[in-house]
Amino acid sequence: MSDIRTYKLFIDGTWRLGGNGTDLRLISPATEREIGRVAIASASDLEDALTSARLSLQRWSNTPARERGALLVRAARILKEKLQTAATALSKEQGKTLVEAWGEYTRAVETLEWNGMHAERLSAPFPIDEKRMIAPEPIGVVAGFTPWNYPAVLNARKLAPALAAGCPIILKAAEETPSAAIFIVEALEEAGIPPGVVNLVFGNPPMISEHLLGSPVVRVMSFTGSTPVGKQLAKIAAGNLQRCVLELGGHSPVVVFEDGDISKAVSAISEYKFECAGQSCNAPSRILAARPIYMDFLARLVQAAERIKVGPPDNPETGMGPMANARRIEAMKRLTRDAVERGARVETGGKRIDRPGFYWPPTILSNVHPESQVLHEEPFGPILTVAPFSTIEQAIAEANATEYGLAAYFFSNSSEIQKRMIRSLSAGAVSINHLKGVSADAPNAGIKQSGYGYEGGVEGLRTFQNLKLVNATETVAVKWATEIA
Numbered sequence: 001m002s003d004i005r006t007y008k009l010f011i012d013g014t015w016r017l018g019g020n021g022t023d024l025r026l027i028s029p030a031t032e033r034e035i036g037r038v039a040i041a042s043a044s045d046l047e048d049a050l051t052s053a054r055l056s057l058q059r060w061s062n063t064p065a066r067e068r069g070a071l072l073v074r075a076a077r078i079l080k081e082k083l084q085t086a087a088t089a090l091s092k093e094q095g096k097t098l099v100e101a102w103g104e105y106t107r108a109v110e111t112l113e114w115n116g117m118h119a120e121r122l123s124a125p126f127p128i129d130e131k132r133m134i135a136p137e138p139i140g141v142v143a144g145f146t147p148w149n150y151p152a153v154l155n156a157r158k159l160a161p162a163l164a165a166g167c168p169i170i171l172k173a174a175e176e177t178p179s180a181a182i183f184i185v186e187a188l189e190e191a192g193i194p195p196g197v198v199n200l201v202f203g204n205p206p207m208i209s210e211h212l213l214g215s216p217v218v219r220v221m222s223f224t225g226s227t228p229v230g231k232q233l234a235k236i237a238a239g240n241l242q243r244c245v246l247e248l249g250g251h252s253p254v255v256v257f258e259d260g261d262i263s264k265a266v267s268a269i270s271e272y273k274f275e276c277a278g279q280s281c282n283a284p285s286r287i288l289a290a291r292p293i294y295m296d297f298l299a300r301l302v303q304a305a306e307r308i309k310v311g312p313p314d315n316p317e318t319g320m321g322p323m324a325n326a327r328r329i330e331a332m333k334r335l336t337r338d339a340v341e342r343g344a345r346v347e348t349g350g351k352r353i354d355r356p357g358f359y360w361p362p363t364i365l366s367n368v369h370p371e372s373q374v375l376h377e378e379p380f381g382p383i384l385t386v387a388p389f390s391t392i393e394q395a396i397a398e399a400n401a402t403e404y405g406l407a408a409y410f411f412s413n414s415s416e417i418q419k420r421m422i423r424s425l426s427a428g429a430v431s432i433n434h435l436k437g438v439s440a441d442a443p444n445a446g447i448k449q450s451g452y453g454y455e456g457g458v459e460g461l462r463t464f465q466n467l468k469l470v471n472a473t474e475t476v477a478v479k480w481a482t483e484i485a
Contacts, residue, residue, distance in 0.1 A: 006037045007178035009045060009202065010185050012052035013195025018203065019044045024175050029095035029322040030312050030357045036093075038175045040203040046170075046211045049199040053141045053168040054217045056196030061138040061166040063194075065123035068164055072116030075184075075191035076109045082183060083109075089179040090152060091313045095322040095358065096276045098314060101152075107440070108156035108184065114440040115461060119164035122461050131472045136465040138166030139243065140219030143212040145172045145205075145233070147225045148324055149279045149380075151180035154224050157440075157455050159184060159198065165464035167220065170199045172208050176324060205229075213237050220464055223247070226378075227404075227449050245453030245463050248446055249378040250281035250406030253399035254435070255389075255421065258290040260411030262297050264433065269384075270304040272435035274362050277323045278382035281450075282407045282429075282437055285379050287386045288395050294388035298366060301386065302347045305362035310353060322358040323381060332360045332381045335374040339385075342369035349382070376402060392417065400426045405448035409435050 006023060008015045017023075019042035026036035041049075060068070079086070087101035094101070125135040144158030151174050162169045173181035185200050201208060212218055213236040220243045223233050227248040237244050256265045273283050289297040313321035323329055329352055336350050349363030360382055368375060368385045375385060389395040399408060408427035412418060422430055428445045429438075438444045443459035445452065454460050 008039050010200040011049050018042050029324050038178050038202050041201040049170045050215050050217045052196030056168045060197045065120040069116040069119030071191050072112050075187040076112035078190050079187040080109045086183040093177045095324050097318050097321050104152045108152040111156040111440040112160045115160035115164040133470045135468040135470050139464050139466050141217050142167045142169040142220045143218045145223040148174035148176040151177040155181045155184050158222050161461040162464045167464045168197045172201050175202045216240050246451035248451035251378050251402040251404040252284045252407045253286045254284045255395045255410040256289045257412035258292050259413050265411040266300045266304050268435045274320045274382050288389045291388040291390050298386050305348050308362050310361055329358050339365050339368050339372040339374050342372050344368045396424045403449040406446040406450035
């Protein structure tokens, strides 16, 4: 047990074990063996975090935005120097390949940098007209909750805009991927973040969320995760009227029209879908192909899926690593079994790979009955359904058929089809002729059951600000805005 690392909490500028002295086992998804221990926060730890965040609010909010931004940029550079070590740890804990982990950390660095570079501009007052201006102010202490699928970039997306806006934050990170939060917090610590401005906790999710959101100290709750959990947290947050940002589940369609580039579509879909073993809210899960090209498209997609080498994430030849935990394997079994029992055909995959670790192959299902669970429940794994469509009206109806609205994709070179699909697809983000994730400089939001509020870009930073309206009886607002800035 001597080589088993214990991952600690970070409260009021100090790394420490949980107050009750208990911890959780950290299991490798590639081997199913224990690789670490994660400290569990007690109620007293959470009170300490709330107190330290509250006491740090005045100092941090009064720190010039230029200095806050410079600190974030320093932290980004520090993290960038540790990418190899950080990516290796993330790959080991989560199961994604080293290439995927490296790419994720690159996005985390970009998120810290973007928010740091824009902190001063977005914190400055700005005029509405000659007599009115907006004076942005930090809203207060933030409680951030992140999942295990993309922990580095999601932790950065909680931390960076809140800190840029002048808000202390208590981050409850995923116990299954603790190193991602720790590397970022260590970078912030090395960059000079004052004690109490950033607090990091792990432990029992319901207990932590109820404790933090039950406190009037917390003024903003930002959560990325499943829709059912997001709804529960929003109910708790309502008690203190805390502002909420919820990035929830997805069930993204891809529509491939007859005039679309089939080769390009197959390549883009297989690459984006099977990244992180399909454990992404933005990943496509339902493919709709125009009937004249359906059989050709399906055959090519199956071939692309079968070319993906599934194996240990530290093997350079591996194209897809294991799933993150046993829960996801059981979900893949259940969804596949239900679809097959209703008449679906398994074109490839469909069974757990017989080896240690949580390995499930790329799986493609055709002839899926409309009532199958896989068409209504977010798969969150390497399962794709493929179906033909005859008209654009049918494609739109089926693409919008789920309760989710996070992302949608389509392939067509027709400007008329492109315009109609952009207007018609019910999703927070639409991509044309490619599949693209979320960047640091653009707002991202779900609609319907995929959440509300924005992360990323100007709108993401504004989440953590009150936009105070200042009225003047004289023509001085422009002068004030310049002087205050």
